[in-house]
Amino acid sequence: MRKLNHALLASALALACASCTAEKEANYQVIPLPQEVSLTQGNPFKLNENVLIAYPENNALLQRNAEFLSEYIQQATNYAPKTKAIAAGEQVKNAIVLGLDPGIANKEGYVLTTTPEGISINGQTENGVFYGIQTLRKSIPAEAKGATVLIPAGEIKDEPRFSYRGMHLDVGRHFFPKEFIKKYIDLLALHNMNTFHWHLTEDQGWRIEIKKYPKLTEIGSQRSRTVIGRNTQEYDNTPYGGFYTQEEAKEIVKYAQERYITIIPEVDLPGHMLAALAAYPEMGCTGGPYEVCPRWGVFEDVLCIGNDKTMQFLEDVMSEIIEIFPSEYVHIGGDEAPRTRWEKCPKCQARIKAEGLKADKKHTAEDRLQSYCMTRIEKFLNSKGRRIIGWDEILEGDVAPNATVMSWRGASGGIEAAQMGHDVIMTPNTYCYFDYYQTAxxxxxxxxxxxxxxxxxxxxxxxxxxxxxxxxxxxxxAQANLWTEYITTTEHVEYMVLPRMAALAEVQWTQPEKKDFKDFTKRLARLMKFYQRDGFNYAKHVFDLKVDFTPDVAKKAVVVTLSTIDDAPIYYTLDGTEPTTASLKYTEPVAITETADFQAVVIRPEGKSKVVNKKISFNKATYCPIELTFQPSEKYKFGGAITLVDGMKGNDSYATGAWLGFVGGDVEAIIDLGQETEIKRVATNAIVDMSAWIMGSTGLVVSVSDDNKEFREVAVKDIPAETNIDKKGVENYEITFDPVKAQYVKVVIKRSPALPKGHAGEGKAAYMFIDEIEVD
Structure with missing residues (x-):
């Protein structure tokens, strides 16, 4: 028995020793991808617990950088290298040496050099050294517990493409605690980002303490209830609130500064101010009463720009904001501010008259009043040594002269602003709104x-x-934005930003000619191990099956192309049953020429992926030639007219490419059935999303022809215009008639003439999104 115990002990010691001497290989396939990586044939540097991290004496920033690097290494390996200040010219062996090199051109650039004897990370500034540290950090495997890490010999020369690399977080709709804000800032650092845009005020909650106006947080930070779902008529009747004291905000600012991240605060004005008006109703055009808003959307009640007390309030708030936040920029919003109250407000009209604000063909006098407000606050902030950022709505009027424009409604506003000579931060919703779904x-x-x-x-x-x-x-x-109407928890925040933040990081940092999505996904798999190790709730859609449904008009078929990032085996069925390894194995694109219920799945050793399901329904119009007399919006034309007869219906998201978006005219489609055909029914679908200014149809008209010249009307159906300003969903329209024979079918889908009363865009043109015209 005693001998057995000795044998077991020897075995355990051998295993422990093996663990101590285990080696893990690092590599520089990190995100964002460095601009230039040159590997040599030399032996790697061996990173272990005996390695020293050295920094120049009397440089507190590089000392802190060294301490960060030690912490990062410990997260991966469980050992924390010691840090040491060294004198100029002092040589150290078996060390990672941090230093400054004024010869590096970019202030955030760095050079990382690895030899068998050691590693040097030099930057023009301490910021640059920090980004070199991030690259080294991410080159080490996320899990290398107790191991010696082999760092490849070579040199990295790197610098960012853009000087502004941002992420946004809205805490107005839902509040997130101080410790999570720090965690969010850590994520920015991991992704080489240098700006945190902190959206602090909203209709639904004022989140920053202003000492001169204590009611902003006493009243404005608390709402009595919150709407359930997407602006239904139901509420949870649960009080909700929270705010940051000025001391907490300063603590977060310091935390960010240590990681070379600037916090840009946003106080959104003159709209999105219901929380402030609930606290100080005298600053509104009607005097109230107001409440901290329990719903989402855009609301008519905004600040009264004709009231001198309102303008003084804004200057007082900004005075305290700039004491908390030392950033060069302050974001003052300017978006989604309806003019309806100003049109009827005596004080606002008096201001318009006093300031000589005139309407023209492009802008109303009230538009000019918005510009007056933005320009006045800009001048105030300029006098304090600060600059403003505004959403692209500030282009609607006279743009504040030194304003930086944040383009969110697509890219057109940013393009226009750049052409006018304004600095621009691109945050187009079509690329950078991380509150949008990341899967169709x-x-x-x-x-x-x-x-x-x-x-x-x-x-x-x-x-x-x-x-x-x-x-x-x-x-x-560039920057991505995360609005939190429907994001109530920190776990949900993480899920929405990760791993899309990694894709944005490469947009911001890496030169476009070096970008390659397939290569990026391989590197992403490494980075996601960091997310996993550090307990982040990240989305895994990148591992899902990628599906492309392409119309082939000549073959009258849907061609289905499937792929995965790791070439894992794919199986599919056409009868609606869930695929197994006994099902058809995907080897090449599949052409579907009749009604089918397509399902596909990736089957890996660790389990199945999410099942892809698509119903494909053929009718008499499917893949027939189709012409549109009124074209869809350039932004929403996607695959063009064939989308309307491709046999596939869109889901409840208008941006997936399955819908065509029209504005300013009725949809008129002429379908060539190929030969004389008997028909008696036409149907179609529209999305209604009033919050996105999308309405359905108000009528269908069906006409037929034998020669595509002379058409005779066979059916008309009127549909009531939508009046519920909160409506969201898919509407189905159908019209039946006595059987007729014809080769050509003309379908007119009438648009809603204008957004209804009470809507933020009341009276303005709405979009209409249509998909799948069926003819039977």
Whole structure:
């Protein structure tokens, strides 16, 4: 027995020794991808617990950088290298040496050099050294417990493409505690980002303490209830609130500064101010009463710009904001501010008259009043040494002269601003709204606001678009935004930003000619191990089956192309049953020429992926030639007219490419059935999403022809215009008639003439999104 115990002990010691001497290989396939990596054939540097991290004496920033690097190494390996200050010219062996090199051109650039004897990380500034540390950190395997890490010999020369690399977080709709804000900032650091845009005020909650106006947090930070779902008529009747004291905000600012991240605060004005008006109703045009808003959306009640007390309030608030936040920029919003109250407000009209604000063909006098407000606050902040950022709505009027424009309604506002000579931060919703769904199959996703921005779309962004070289200089960077109407928990925040934040990081940092999505996904798998190790709730859609349904008009078929990032085996069925390894194995694109219930799945050793399901329904119009007399919006034309007869219905997201979006006219489609055919029914579908200014149809008209010249009307159906300003969903329209024979069918789908009363865009044109015209 005693001998057995000795044998067991020897075995345990051998295992322990093996663990101590285990080696793990690092590599520089990190995100964002460095600009230049040159490997040599030399032996790697061996990182272990005996390695020293050295920094120049009397440099507190590099000392802190060294301490960060030691912590990062410990997270991966369980050992924390010691840090040491060294004198100029002092040589150290078996060390990672941090230093400054004024010869490096970019202030955030760095050079990382690895030899068998040691590693040096030099930057023009301490910021640059920090980004070199991030690259080294991410080159080490996320899990290397107790191991010696072999760092490849070579040199990395790197610098960011853009000077502004941002992420946004809205805490107005839902509040997140101080410790989570720090965790969010840590994520920015991991992704080489340098700006945190903190959206602090909203209709639904004022989140920052202002000492001169204590009611902003006493009243404005608390709402009595919150709407359930997407602006239903139901409420949870549960009080909700929270705010940051000025001391807490300063603590977060310091935390960010240590990681070379600037916090840009946003106080959104003159709209999105119901929480402030609930606290100080005298600052509104009607005097109230107001409440901290329990619903989501855009509301008519905004600040009264004709009231001198209101303008003094804004200056007082900004005075305290700039004491808390030392950033060069302050974001003052400017978005979604309806003019309806100003039109009827005597004080606002008096201000318009006193300031000589005139309407023209493009802008109303009230538009000019908005510009007056923004310009006045800009001048105040300029006098304090600060600059403003505003959403692209500030282009609607006279743009504040020194304003930086944040382009969110697509890229057009940013392009226009750059052409006017304004600095621009690109945050187009079609690429950078991380509250949008990251998959087209939303049935198992947490409730979201809608839209569709997959990681591939984020990665495809080039923030300079088609600007010329001079105009491109005004694009200072890019940012993604996370609005939190439907994001109530920190876990949900993480799920929505990860891993899309990684795709954005490469947009912001890496030169476009070096970007490659397939290569990115391979590197992403490594980075996701960091998310997993550190307990982040990240989305895994990148491992899902990628499906492309492409119309083939000549074959009258849907061609289905399937792929995965790791070439794992794919199986599919056409009868609606869930695929198994006994099902058809995918080897090449599949052409479907008749009604089918297509399902496909990836089967890996660790389990199955999410099942892809698509119903494909053929009718007499499917894949027939189709012409549109009124074209869809350039932004929402996607695959063109064939989308309307491709046999596939869209889901409840208008941005997936399955719908065509029209504005300003009725949809008129002429379908060539190929030969004389008997028909008696026409049907179609529309999305209604009033919050996105999308309405359904108000009528159908069906006409037929034998020669595509002379048409005779066979059926008309009127549909009541939508009046519920909170409506969201898919509407189905059908019209039946006595059987007729014809080759050509003309279908007119009438649009809603204008957004209804009470809507933020009341009286303005609505979009209409149509999919799948069926003829039977």
């Amino acid at each position: 199959d939303t049935k198992d996703e947490p409730l979201g606001i809608g839209g569709y921005v997959p990681i591939e779309k984020v990665y495809s962004l080039d923030p300079t678009f088609d600007l010329n070289e001079e105009q491109k200089k005004h694009i200072i960077g």
